Amino acid sequence: MGTINRAVVVGGSLAGLRAAQTLRQEGFAGDLTVVSAESHLPYNRPPLSKSVLNGDDDVALPGAGEVDCRWIRGRRAVRLATGAGPSAGTGTVVLDDGTPLSFDGLVIATGARPRRFPAEQAPLEGVHVLRTIEDALALRASLDAGPDHVVVIGGGFVGGEVASTAREKGLAVTLIDAAPLPMVRALSAHAAGWLARHHKENGVELISGVRVTALEGERRVSGVRLDDGRLIPASLVVAGLGVVPNTEWLDGSGIRVEGGVVTTATLFASGLPNVVAAGDVVRWPHELFGGELVRGEHWAIANDQAALAARNLLRGPAEAEPFTDVPSFSTYVHRARVQSAGLPHLADETRIVARSESDGSLAVALARAGVLVGAATINGHKYLMRLRRAIAARTPVSEVVL
Numbered sequence: 001m002g003t004i005n006r007a008v009v010v011g012g013s014l015a016g017l018r019a020a021q022t023l024r025q026e027g028f029a030g031d032l033t034v035v036s037a038e039s040h041l042p043y044n045r046p047p048l049s050k051s052v053l054n055g056d057d058d059v060a061l062p063g064a065g066e067v068d069c070r071w072i073r074g075r076r077a078v079r080l081a082t083g084a085g086p087s088a089g090t091g092t093v094v095l096d097d098g099t100p101l102s103f104d105g106l107v108i109a110t111g112a113r114p115r116r117f118p119a120e121q122a123p124l125e126g127v128h129v130l131r132t133i134e135d136a137l138a139l140r141a142s143l144d145a146g147p148d149h150v151v152v153i154g155g156g157f158v159g160g161e162v163a164s165t166a167r168e169k170g171l172a173v174t175l176i177d178a179a180p181l182p183m184v185r186a187l188s189a190h191a192a193g194w195l196a197r198h199h200k201e202n203g204v205e206l207i208s209g210v211r212v213t214a215l216e217g218e219r220r221v222s223g224v225r226l227d228d229g230r231l232i233p234a235s236l237v238v239a240g241l242g243v244v245p246n247t248e249w250l251d252g253s254g255i256r257v258e259g260g261v262v263t264t265a266t267l268f269a270s271g272l273p274n275v276v277a278a279g280d281v282v283r284w285p286h287e288l289f290g291g292e293l294v295r296g297e298h299w300a301i302a303n304d305q306a307a308l309a310a311r312n313l314l315r316g317p318a319e320a321e322p323f324t325d326v327p328s329f330s331t332y333v334h335r336a337r338v339q340s341a342g343l344p345h346l347a348d349e350t351r352i353v354a355r356s357e358s359d360g361s362l363a364v365a366l367a368r369a370g371v372l373v374g375a376a377t378i379n380g381h382k383y384l385m386r387l388r389r390a391i392a393a394r395t396p397v398s399e400v401v402l
């Protein structure tokens, strides 16, 4: 173990919680402070676009509240000094009320926030984003009020799940996506084509390959203007436009930020031996994919990466391990299980490796230069698990057998 006595974790959600838990599990006995901009203890976000919208409020994260640490809730870190010269090895996080927190070990776990429409459109009523429990409860109330026409902008997993839930509630839904097929980057063209048909078969009006240029309405949103000139009527809009990593508080700190905090493969920020980062805020070079910088937006990455980041912080850079987990995610859209693993967008070759009419399953293997780099499955969890292991083993696509 290194010489850390005062550890600070900034961000008190999944990654922050796992980092704090791991520091203690690994025997760290010094001061431990977790700073969280939210007023709640850590909670689980995946149910926010699923069961919460259907009335189930269980978002508990096991172990939240049981960590032996000081939680500072409802406060935001606004500045970081990493320490240089005589103070090398120590640093200070400054909070929005001016409180300085000095540390000799720091975990950056500030995640991401939804990308929003330009400020001039924000005041319109009836426009929702979905990231926090407050967002989910507000959206649920609006969906339960029975809006005439729900427009979901963005066909990613949050948009797809919201569209699916709104259809289950019997609402008219239009899904607008800028890509030619929903989730094509994460699923590849074949599986994304299946998903597009699935949305349509379940009553979603899918408009692909167009961008929204404006939200229209007086006080409340009444329509969505597209870049081809069309106006889509809307009484409720859900913007699933992707996320922006929460890195502004690192401006001027010297930490490298480019679409997220860029770390080493072992999750150290800008080569600093006492600062690690984990979760949705991180872009790390993935050794399996030739050092490609990857930013995950997946529960399992935040969970597992935070644990490794905490262990690496205690061990120090010389004994640290790289984070090499194969990214994967899972979503349910109109009762179909849609999953992906690896980095499908890197692929130059697609092979259908399983397809069954009887149970509606599909498995697609995706390769670059003959080696498996990604996979996508529909109703094929067992296939995805096998393909994920094959990606980790750098299996030639010609040898994939399911």
Ligand SMILES: Cc1cc2nc3c(=O)[nH]c(=O)nc-3n(C[C@H](O)[C@H](O)[C@H](O)COP(=O)(O)OP(=O)(O)OC[C@H]3O[C@@H](n4cnc5c(N)ncnc54)[C@H](O)[C@@H]3O)c2cc1C
Pocket (backbone or CB within 6 Å): 010, 011, 012, 013, 014, 015, 016, 035, 036, 037, 038, 044, 045, 046, 047, 048, 049, 075, 076, 077, 078, 109, 110, 111, 112, 113, 130, 131, 132, 158, 246, 249, 278, 279, 280, 281, 296, 297, 298, 299, 300, 302, 328, 329, 330, 331
């Ligand atoms: C609606 C929804 C559904 C999802 N469904 C799935 C799913 O089905 N499967 C899946 O794998 N993943 C899913 N995810 C993604 C998963 O929840 C995230 O990957 C995970 O929450 C990332 O955790 P994190 O701790 O890195 O970041 P976050 O959860 O974003 O937490 C970061 C925390 O840091 C706080 N913070 C930010 N800036 C500061 C600051 N300056 N000072 C102090 N605190 C700060 C934030 O308020 C927040 O509490 C879903 C996400 C959403 C929003």
